[in-house]
Amino acid sequence: MKLKFRREHSRSKDLEEKTSISPLYIHHSPQCLCNHGNLFLRTFENFLKEKTKHGECINSLKWKQFHSMPANGDALYKVINQIQLEGPNFNHSRQQIDLDVQRTFPDVDYFSHGIGRPVLRRVLLAFAKYNPNLGYVQGMNFIVAVLLWHTSEVQAFWFFVALIEQYKLVDNFSQDLPGLEKHCRVIEHLLKESMPSLYEHLSENGVSMHMIISDWCFVLFMNLIPIEQTGWILNKFFKYGWSFIYKLILEILARLKAKIMDCRNIMEILSAIKPYQSTQEGRKKFIKALENGWERLDWHKLARRAQSRFIDENYVKHI
Structure with missing residues (x-):
């Protein structure tokens, strides 16, 4: 079932076309219901006050503990949006952005029919101007869309800048993908150490870490x-960085180990690990495939259990 965005937002196509050429403003507000769990602890009125006051969910307030936007972030973002940039690199970014915003969460109304789409486009174009050497790279659209789901437009932009610069996502999106190479090497060593039989089985069947974790790490x-449920994963990533992603990958592979060990060729293995498309229904099926017995699993529980896994941080740094 498609997620419904708030009624006050128009679905008008004219709005999207207007936004694509005008520098700000169409009102965007977080679409998440992350604060809903606290309604038993405060009145609904106080909940609305908090949401209005901060312009973001309680999860994104946690992210500020590890990164906050510049003191003049609003003004800087406006200036960046007003920059008129041309050239082959930026034109390529703009063309790719126009294609990818239409493919971003197509089963979520706010991005498929609402003002989320033009706001997402504006933030991505702003980043392409902010970092013209890197520009826009496919995959950025999903991360920025999730940030917009939880926080204001300006803060979504600066949180994304922090992820690129402070959390080294730039290495994932740079030419030759040095970040992806590093993450694959780390997971390979950790898997070989913690689940040697699974590592051997994957190796014997020609399954590389690139085949398994590339898209997971990219976005x-x-x-x-x-x-x-994305707020729960971002909470852990903002707090623990890449070590959490490594633990999450190991937790997923550990839960799929029995199914993978029964597979006899590369196609069966990849189907066991990645059998579902990125649709709303497919996402539900994926998490269900990770359940053990009568367990009821969601990404919150999975994130907690992944973080409880031990990995030697010094060993990871050495790798």
């Missing part, structure tokens, strides 16, 4: 998680 699982 921090954001295209695989139901958008309502």
Whole structure:
């Protein structure tokens, strides 16, 4: 079932066309219901006050503990949007953005029919101007869309800048993909150490870490998680960085180990690990495939259990 965005937002196509050429403003507000769990602890009125006051969910307030936007972030963002940039690199970014915003969470109304789409486009174009050497790279759209789901437009932009610069996502999106190479090497060593039989089985069947974790690392699982549950994963990533992603990958592979060990060729293995498309229904099926017995699993529980896994941080740094 498609997620419904708030009634006050218009679905008008004229709005999207207007936004694509005008520098700000169409009002965007977080679409998440992350604060809903606290309604038993405060009145609904106080909940609305908090949501209005901060312009973001309680999860994104946690992210500020590890990164906050510049003191003049609003003004800087406006200036960046007003920059008129031309050239082959930026034109390529703009063309790719126009294609990808239409493919971002197509089963979520706010991005498929609402003002989320033009706001997402504006933030991505702003980043392409902010970092013209890197520009826009496919995959960024899912991360920015999730940030917009939880926070204001300006803060979504600066949180994304922090992820690129402070959390080294730039290495994932740079030419030759040095970040992806590093993450594959780390997971390979950790898997070989913690689950040697699984590592051997994958190796014997020609399954590389690139085949398994590339898209997970590119978008921090954001295209695989139901958008309502993305805050839980970002909470852990903002707090623990890449070590959490490594633990999450190991937790997923550990839960799929029995199924993978029964597979006899590369196609069966990849189907066991990645059998579902990135649709709302597919995301639900993926998390269900990770359940053990009568367990009822969601990404919140999975994130907690992944973080409880032990990995030697010094060993990871050495790798």
